[in-house]
Structures are given as C-alpha cells and as structure tokens.
Amino acid sequence: MGDLSQHFSRKEFECRCCGRLELDAHLVEGLEALRTLAGVPVVINAGNGCPHHNQEGGGVPNSEHTRGLAADIRLPGFSLQQMYELATQVPQFADGGIGVYDGDFLHVDVRGHRGRWARVRGSYVGIEQLVREPELLAEKASANHVG
Secondary structure (H helix, E strand, O other): OOOOOOOOOHHHHOOOOOOOOOOOHHHHHHHHHHHHHHOOOOEEEEOOOOHHHHHHOOOOOOOHHHHOOEEEEEOOOOOHHHHHHHHHOOHHHHOOEEEEEOOOEEEEEOOOOOEEEEEEOOEEEOHHHOOOOHHHHHHHHHHHOOO
16 A cells, blocks of 8 residues: 555655655556556556656656656566556556667556657667567567468
C-alpha cells in the first residue's frame, strides 16, 4: 500500500539527494494503469529530481524529472520491447514521452505531447535502435501470415 496511490508511495519518487517531491497526478495514474496491464509491480528507478541531482545523473536541463512529470521504471520479468509495448498502451504515456535505455529500463512521462527516443551507451539515438513500434510489429506479422 502506498501513500500516493494504491501501489506507490512518496518515498519512491522523492529526490535522492534532498527529498524534494513535485509530482503530477497524471504520472501516478499512468503508472497504476501500467501496473494493471503488466500484472507485476512497477519498480521506480528514479522519480523526481532537483536540478542539481538531475544534472549529476546526466539528465537534460529542464527535464520532466525536475517538474514531477517523469519516472524511470522497469517491470521485473519483462524485456525492454515488452515494457515499451505496454507503456504505449497507457494513454498518459502514449500521449507523452517514452524513452528506452540500454540499461533495460524505460523513462515515461506526461509531458503533454508525444516524444520517443532511445539512449545507447550514453548517446541519444532513434528509438528503433532498441525497440520496434508495436504497430510495425503487427504489420510485419500480418504480412508474414499465410492464410
């Protein structure tokens, strides 16, 4: 039981260096929806971060993490592709940001516009470097289906 929602607590999202917490309710709603879809707990690697902590961790200036709009997460037992596919099914994230990282975690955010990217060995690259878009996988499966 969490103190923010059924499954999430403030402690999971607080800045690790100063305890600062700014959090958008839509982010927590999206994470609850993702947990329901996945059927497993969503592990929060990073939530809110003060600008100093964000910079030390290699984050971009004015990151969604500093504004309480983002979380870096993982779903135990799921591949990066599977996590990405589930995140794209959550309206808050489908209409927001989803980043995939070669450390086998996702960044999800509720930025208010669609954004997709991947980060490999510290460099930002096209998302197709790590995952395939779910609609492209469905098209490929249809094309390969022999009826």
